[in-house]
Structures are given as C-alpha cells and as structure tokens.
Amino acid sequence: MSGRFSDVQHLVRMAALFIAGVVVFLILRALLVPEGFGVWGHFRAGALDDNRARPLRFAGREACAECHADVLDARVGSKHAAIGCEACHGPLAAHAADPDAARASRPEAAPLCRSCHERNVARPAAFPQIDPAEHGGGEPCLACHQPHHPDV
Amino acid sequence: MKIDRRDFVKRTGTYLVLTSAAAAAWDHVVAGTPETAPNYRVTDHWWGMAIDIDRCIGCGNCVRACKVENDVPHEPYYFRTWVERYHVPGGDIEHPVVDSPNGGHDGFPERYGAVDGAKNFFVPKLCNHCAHSPCTQVCPVGATFDGPDGVVLVDTSYCLGCRYCVQACPYGCRYIDPRTNTVDKCSLCYHRITRGLTTACCETCPTGARRLGDLKDPNDPIHEFLRTHKVQVLKPQMATGSKMYYSGLDGSVR
Amino acid sequence: MDATLPHVLGFMYPNEVELQWSILIVLYPFITGLVAGAFILASLEKVFNVEAVRPTYRLALLTALAFLLVAPLPLQLHLGHPERSFAMYLTPHLDSAMAMFGFVYLWYLMAVLILEIWLDYRRDIVLLARSSSGWLRVIYRVMSLGIDNISPRSLEIDERVARFLTVIGIPSAFLLHGYVGFIFGSVKANPWWSTPLMPIVFLFSAIVSGIALVMLLYMLFSRMRRVAIDMRCLDTIGRYLLYAFIIDFALESLDLIHRMYEADESFKSLDFMVRTKLFTSQIVLQIILGTLVPIALLALVQLVRLGERARQRLYATAGVLTLIGIFAMRWNVVIGGQLFSKSFLGYTTYKLAFVHREGLLPAILLMLLPFAILWVLVRLLPPWGGGHAPEGPATPLQAEGGAAGPAQA
Numbered sequence: 001m002s003g004r005f006s007d008v009q010h011l012v013r014m015a016a017l018f019i020a021g022v023v024v025f026l027i028l029r030a031l032l033v034p035e036g037f038g039v040w041g042h043f044r045a046g047a048l049d050d051n052r053a054r055p056l057r058f059a060g061r062e063a064c065a066e067c068h069a070d071v072l073d074a075r076v077g078s079k080h081a082a083i084g085c086e087a088c089h090g091p092l093a094a095h096a097a098d099p100d101a102a103r104a105s106r107p108e109a110a111p112l113c114r115s116c117h118e119r120n121v122a123r124p125a126a127f128p129q130i131d132p133a134e135h136g137g138g139e140p141c142l143a144c145h146q147p148h149h150p151d152v
Numbered sequence: 153m154k155i156d157r158r159d160f161v162k163r164t165g166t167y168l169v170l171t172s173a174a175a176a177a178w179d180h181v182v183a184g185t186p187e188t189a190p191n192y193r194v195t196d197h198w199w200g201m202a203i204d205i206d207r208c209i210g211c212g213n214c215v216r217a218c219k220v221e222n223d224v225p226h227e228p229y230y231f232r233t234w235v236e237r238y239h240v241p242g243g244d245i246e247h248p249v250v251d252s253p254n255g256g257h258d259g260f261p262e263r264y265g266a267v268d269g270a271k272n273f274f275v276p277k278l279c280n281h282c283a284h285s286p287c288t289q290v291c292p293v294g295a296t297f298d299g300p301d302g303v304v305l306v307d308t309s310y311c312l313g314c315r316y317c318v319q320a321c322p323y324g325c326r327y328i329d330p331r332t333n334t335v336d337k338c339s340l341c342y343h344r345i346t347r348g349l350t351t352a353c354c355e356t357c358p359t360g361a362r363r364l365g366d367l368k369d370p371n372d373p374i375h376e377f378l379r380t381h382k383v384q385v386l387k388p389q390m391a392t393g394s395k396m397y398y399s400g401l402d403g404s405v406r
Numbered sequence: 407m408d409a410t411l412p413h414v415l416g417f418m419y420p421n422e423v424e425l426q427w428s429i430l431i432v433l434y435p436f437i438t439g440l441v442a443g444a445f446i447l448a449s450l451e452k453v454f455n456v457e458a459v460r461p462t463y464r465l466a467l468l469t470a471l472a473f474l475l476v477a478p479l480p481l482q483l484h485l486g487h488p489e490r491s492f493a494m495y496l497t498p499h500l501d502s503a504m505a506m507f508g509f510v511y512l513w514y515l516m517a518v519l520i521l522e523i524w525l526d527y528r529r530d531i532v533l534l535a536r537s538s539s540g541w542l543r544v545i546y547r548v549m550s551l552g553i554d555n556i557s558p559r560s561l562e563i564d565e566r567v568a569r570f571l572t573v574i575g576i577p578s579a580f581l582l583h584g585y586v587g588f589i590f591g592s593v594k595a596n597p598w599w600s601t602p603l604m605p606i607v608f609l610f611s612a613i614v615s616g617i618a619l620v621m622l623l624y625m626l627f628s629r630m631r632r633v634a635i636d637m638r639c640l641d642t643i644g645r646y647l648l649y650a651f652i653i654d655f656a657l658e659s660l661d662l663i664h665r666m667y668e669a670d671e672s673f674k675s676l677d678f679m680v681r682t683k684l685f686t687s688q689i690v691l692q693i694i695l696g697t698l699v700p701i702a703l704l705a706l707v708q709l710v711r712l713g714e715r716a717r718q719r720l721y722a723t724a725g726v727l728t729l730i731g732i733f734a735m736r737w738n739v740v741i742g743g744q745l746f747s748k749s750f751l752g753y754t755t756y757k758l759a760f761v762h763r764e765g766l767l768p769a770i771l772l773m774l775l776p777f778a779i780l781w782v783l784v785r786l787l788p789p790w791g792g793g794h795a796p797e798g799p800a801t802p803l804q805a806e807g808g809a810a811g812p813a814q815a
Contacts, residue, residue, distance in 0.1 A: 313486015324419030333486030
C-alpha cells in the first residue's frame with residue numbers, strides 16, 4: 001500500500017501546495033478588501049463620500065442674496081437678471097464664507113463684456129452682439145452700460 | 153489592522169457575498185453621510201442635464217469655472233468639460249469643420265466671418281453620465297462606477313491608472329490627471345449637487361444653455377424641457393443611456 | 407486645436423490628443439501571444455501526437471515559461487499605480503475583461519505551465535538533485551518537493567496527468583491570449599478595435615508568432631550546441647506554421663474586406679489613417695513583409711524540392727519576418743486604435759520617447775529579459791535529449807540493492 005502512495009506522493013504534495021496557496025489568498029482577500037465595498041454596487045461606498053467632500057469654489061447665487069439683496073433687486077427686469085453673480089465676478093465661495101478675509105473684485109469691463117458680446121458668427125443670430133471697433137465709437141462699455149442693468 | 157472577531161465574521165460574510173453576482177444587486181437605503189451631505193438621500197435623485205445648443209454663445213465661462221471648481225490641471229488638453237465650434241459649409245453635415253482652441257477656455261477668436269450658406273454653432277461637451285456607461289463596464293477593479301443617483305464617479309484612491317475606461321468612453325470625456333496618475337472626469341460637481349447647489353458650469357452659464365436637472369424630481373424644469381424641445385443624445389447608436397439631453401443638435405455634431 | 411498642437415491633424419476631442427496606451431501595451435499581447443503559440447506547438451506533440459516535433463517539446467515549454475514570467479512587467483510599468491494592482495485579485499469587476507487578467511494568468515502559470523513542466527522534467531530533476539551539490543542541489547530538491555521517487559509507475563502517472571493538463575492547457579492558452587483580443591474587441595467606442603473577430607485574429611497571430619519563435623530558437627540552439635538540426639522536426643514545424651498563417655491571413659483579410667464593403671461611418675477616417683500614419687507599419691511591415699513574404703517562402707518549401715541548407719535559410723528568414731510582422735500587427739491594433747479621433751475628424755501622432763518609463767528603452771529591455779530567463783532555464787533544466795537525463799535508479803533504496811521495488815528504469 002505504501003508503495004502505491006509513494007508513487008503519487010509528489011502529486012499529493014503539489015496539491016497541498018496549491019490548496020495552501022488558495023487558503024492564503026482567501027485570507028488575504030478577507031483582510032484587504034476595502035470597507036464598504038459592494039454596498040451600493042461594485043465599488044467602495046466611501047467613494048461617494050470622497051466625491052462629496054471636495055471644497056466649494058463657487059458659492060452659488062443664493063449665497064450672494066444673503067448680503068447683496070439690493071443688487072439683486074436692481075437687476076430685476078434687466079437683460080442680465082438670469083445670470084449668476086459669479087458668472088462675471090468669479091468664484092466667491094471664500095468670500096461668502098468670510099467676506100472680509102476674501103474680498104470680491106470688480107472684473108475689468110471691456111474683456112469681460114467682449115467675451116460674451118463680441119460678434120461671432122457661431123453665436124445665435126438673435127443674441128446681442130457687437131463689433132467692438134464700430135460699436136460706441138471707441139468709448140468704454142461702462143460709459144453707456146451698467147452691467148447689472150445693461151439696457152440703455 | 154485591528155480585526156476583532158465580530159469584524160472578522162462580518163468581513164468573511166461580506167467577501168463571501170461579494171463572490172456571487174447577487175452582490176451587485178444588493179441595495180441599501182442609506183441616508184448619506186451626516187458630515188458632508190446631511191439631507192441628501194442617494195436614491196431620491198437621478199441626475200441629468202439639459203443643453204440647449206441654440207443658446208450657447210461659446211463664452212467659455214463653463215470651461216473656466218469647471219477648471220477652478222474642480223482643480224482641473226491647467227496644462228492644456230485636460231478637460232472635464234469643453235466647448236466645440238462647428239462650421240458647416242453649405243450645410244453639408246457630413247463635412248463639418250470643428251475646432252476647440254484650448255477647449256474653449258479662452259473663448260473662440262472669430263475665424264469665419266459671415267460666410268454665406270455656412271451654419272455655425274457651439275456645442276458644449278462633458279461627461280454624459282450614461283445610465284449604461286461603457287466606461288464603468290470595463291474598469292477591472294471597480295474604481296469608477298455608476299452611482300445610485302445617476303452620476304458616474306471615480307474612486308481616486310482605488311484607481312490603478314490602467315486607462316481602460318478612457319479608451320472605452322465614446323465621448324472622449326476622460327483623461328489621466330498627471331498629478332495623481334489616476335483617471336479624472338466630470339463628476340457633475342457631485343460635491344455641489346449633493347448640497348442643493350448646481351454645477352459650476354451651469355452656475356456660470358450666462359444664457360441658460362446648460363441646466364442641471366433631477367429626473368426623479370417631478371417639479372424639475374427638465375421634464376418640461378424634454379417635453380417641449382426636440383432632444384437628442386450624442387452617439388445614440390451606442391445605446392449608452394446618456395443623460396445629457398441636447399436640444400438643437402445638428403446632424404454634423406460628432 | 408491648432409498651432410499649439412502641431413502633431414494633431416484636424417479635430418480631436420481635447421482629451422484624445424494624448425495616447426493612453428503606449429508601446430508597453432503593444433508588448434503585452436505580443437508576449438502573451440508568444441506564450442500561447444509556443445504552448446500550442448508543444449501541445450501538438452502531447453495531445454495530437456505529432457511525434458515529429460518532439461525535439462522541440464521541452465524547449466517550447468521553457469520558452470513559454472520564460473515569456474510568461476515577463477508578461478506582467480510591461481503592464482506594471484504602465485499602470486499609474488502598480489502598487490494597487492493587487493486589487494484585481496481582491497475586487498475583480500466581473501464585467502471587465504481586464505479583470506480576468508490576474509486569475510487567468512495565475513491559473514495558466516501555476517496550474518498549466520509550471521505543472522506541466524514539472525511533470526515532464528520530474529525524473530530529470532530528481533536525478534539532477536542526486537548528482538549535484540551545493541546551492542544547485544538545494545534548488546533541485548526544492549523543485550522535486552523533496553520527493554525522490556521516480557519509479558516507472560510514478561512516471562506513468564505523471565505522464566497521464568501531464569496529458570490531461572495539456573488538454574485543459576489548450577483552452578487555457580486560448581483564454582490567456584483570447585481575452586486580450588476581447589479587451590480590444592469589446593470596446594464599442596473604438597471602431598478600429600470593435601469586432602467579434604478580434605480574439606480569434608489575436609489567437610491565430612499568436613500561434614503564428616509562437617511557432618515561429620520556437621522554430622528560430624530551435625535552430626539557434628542547435629547551431630550553438632553544434633548539433634545537427636532534425637530536419638523532419640523543422641519541416642513539420644514549418645508546415646504547421648504555414649497552416650496557421652493561412653488561417654491568420656484569411657481572418658485578417660476577412661476583417662479588411664468587411665470593413666471596406668460595409669464602409670460605415672468610421673471607414674473614411676480609418677482608411678486615411680492606414681494610408682498615411684500606418685502605411686509603413688501596416689502595409690509594409692505587417693502585410694507584405696510580415697505575412698505575404700513568409701507565406702510565400704513557406705509555401706515555396708512545400709512546392710519545390712530544396713536542399714537542407716536552403717530550407718533552413720528560408721525558415722529562418724520566414725521566422726524573423728513573421729515575428730516582425732506580428733509585432734507590427736500588435737502595434738497597428740494598439741497604437742493605430744488611438745491615432746484617430748472618435749469624432750472621425752482628426753488624427754494625432756504617437757511620440758515614443760527613448761528613456762522614459764513607457765519609452766523604447768524599457769520596451770527593448772523587456773523583450774530581452776525573457777531570453778535571459780530562458781538561458782537560465784535551459785541551463786537549469788536542459789531540454790535536450792527529451793528525457794534522457796543521466797541514467798539512475800528509480801529510488802536510492804534500489805541503488806543500494808535494498809528493498810524490493812519496480813525494476814530499474
């Protein structure tokens with residue numbers, strides 16, 4: 001009997017090695033699979049939180065209303081009424097969080113106005129566009145237009 | 153790593169479940185994590201966006217705002233969102249001339265002038281947050297995924313940087329962030345929308361060409377938009393379930 | 407997209423301008439292809455009883471092992487976070503073909519290749535363990551798992567298990583390389599890659615490259631050992647190479663004809679790319695020099711009676727051209743698939759650096775490494791003689807003329 005076993009002993013040892021390997025793998029797996037994996041789908045549930053935890057740079061127009069309601073009132077009925085404050089004034093989450101520490105700035109008018117209103121054939125025809133060289137006789141935009149209520 | 157017995161049993165149980173396909177269908181209703189989004193319930197939302205081509209003026213506000221809000225590398229040619237300009241001479245939709253200088257970040261210098269018979273317009277592009285996204289299908293480890301609220305997100309702490317998802321996206325909206333060597337893409341400003349704000353691009357769009365919509369909210373204006381506009385998605389033949397609905401999309405748009 | 411991007415022609419989506427998969431990803435299917443092909447050649451003898459190729463059996467297995475050991479390296483070099491790659495074993499995403507990699511690789515390496523080599527060599531390992539000393543003896547003893555028994559019965563059992571292993575080895579080899587083809591073929595976003603034919607095309611070009619490699623190595627080693635080449639063996643290998651080539655060529659032609667006939671939305675863009683950016687690598691290297699010329703040379707051998715030297719030269723030439731051609735094929739698939747825009751309106755250029763993590767230098771080193779490993783393997787486990795290692799008793803007990811046991815082998 002031992003003669004027969006000795007003929008397959010090497011195979012038995014090899015099989016034992018394989019099984020040991022599988023067991024080690026299963027143990028590693030139990031230890032290393034990240035927490036929360038598989039709760040919502042094939043991903044780490046914590047990733048949803050990681051994506052939510054990014055800092056804000058833009059405050060959103062409702063945040064501006066808290067202190068600057070007067071400006072918003074002034075804009076009612078104007079052509080620019082629907083535009084968010086930060087579309088022109090840039091990211092202001094820091095300012096909204098601490099108005100004195102992070103001051104907002106008045107953007108430079110001409111390049112800003114041009115970025116939307118300079119004539120470009122790809123812009124919808126009905127959108128108000130001008131040729132800066134011809135429009136207004138070389139005067140600065142602010143000479144005639146108030147950005148919060150630009151209608152002349 | 154401290155493992156007590158209860159934890160070990162829980163982990164063993166968890167991985168055993170993971171090994172079966174049923175793990176993917178296992179849904180929990182979770183109230184969100186109190187620290188970051190106290191009132192946000194994932195299963196209450198299904199995010200999409202309404203994009204109106206006839207309103208886009210190619211100002212580039214969205215591109216600039218996104219780069220600032222999401223800390224996108226300013227080295228050119230990594231974009232979470234960008235704007236393309238189409239010039240369709242003679243209305244020949246099979247041969248458009250398209251350009252996107254620095255993704256539209258600095259606007260579009262006039263190039264065409266009033267050429268008779270040519271159609272010109274802008275098309276904003278971003279991740280389509282597909283309901284059946286081909287990109288998450290190919291991730292080998294689950295580092296990018298379709299969230300339960302319809303936003304396709306990346307787990308940057310898990311991503312291997314194999315770039316398979318970048319290859320699999322039909323819209324070219326993914327890139328590898330050279331600073332982290334992981335994939336990055338539009339997250340629909342997940343950190344904003346879970347707090348009741350809108351995305352940075354929608355916030356700064358001056359004409360309302362881009363408007364975030366919650367398809368699960370019956371009061372959301374996106375439903376009205378979808379009912380009253382002829383809308384399309386990009387590359388419909390790929391059946392990706394894109395949730396970026398374009399109104400006024402021309403046949404020449406790629 | 408203009409003056410700031412001189413290497414871009416036309417329009418590309420901004421994030422497409424830079425290639426994602428480099429020469430290292432060209433190398434990976436090339437290497438696993440050689441593994442699969444070498445293994446198929448070995449299995450010709452074991453399973454299909456093509457006895458004529460027996461002299462290359464062990465060499466083919468060792469070649470497969472040497473290349474398989476190197477196969478994960480280009481991938482690790484390419485990954486943004488290679489230290490996280492173990493995640494493929496922890497949380498494999500079952501929808502992703504790439505997630506299979508870890509398990510298929512490990513399965514093929516451990517359960518097929520290493521086992522098969524071990525079983526075929528076991529007798530020699532034990533004899534070498536007995537006859538060597540020092541570190542070498544330790545190595546051989548470990549390889550023999552501490553078992554000293556090489557009785558005829560144990561060897562007969564080995565033979566049967568090995569045959570069974572080769573039978574499962576063949577679909578395993580198909581899987582090892584076929585899934586790579588599926589990785590490309592299943593990407594619907596990329597029309598250059600997306601075709602159901604891709605895994606099969608990859609597989610047959612793998613078989614072609616693997617057979618060519620073993621054929622060349624056999625000739626090379628025979629020269630180095632100053633031993634006569636077994637022409638019957640070489641001619642048989644040459645014949646199988648021709649058969650595999652014909653099937654491979656038929657499949658690739660089918661793909662091409664299909665594309666040209668259907669002429670879908672991607673066709674014009676891809677056609678332009680092949681005529682310009684891929685002209686040298688596809689038309690010249692892959693098709694003409696890498697497929698048509700080797701097929702012609704191999705067919706010539708079948709049709710015209712030629713002397714030994716002439717045939718050897720033809721085989722060597724065909725073999726080298728084949729390897730170049732199959733490498734070019736991998737290049738054309740991987741790099742070609744990224745040179746055109748998914749908008750079908752533009753093209754970019756692949757800038758291959760030399761000294762860079764994903765540059766030409768590491769690629770060259772990675773291609774040389776398997777040969778270095780093979781050299782060590784050949785020294786450690788000589789493939790020559792096909793099992794005729796120094797004669798010895800079945801067990802040490804017999805050597806002492808002690809306990810009764812099976813007759814001496």
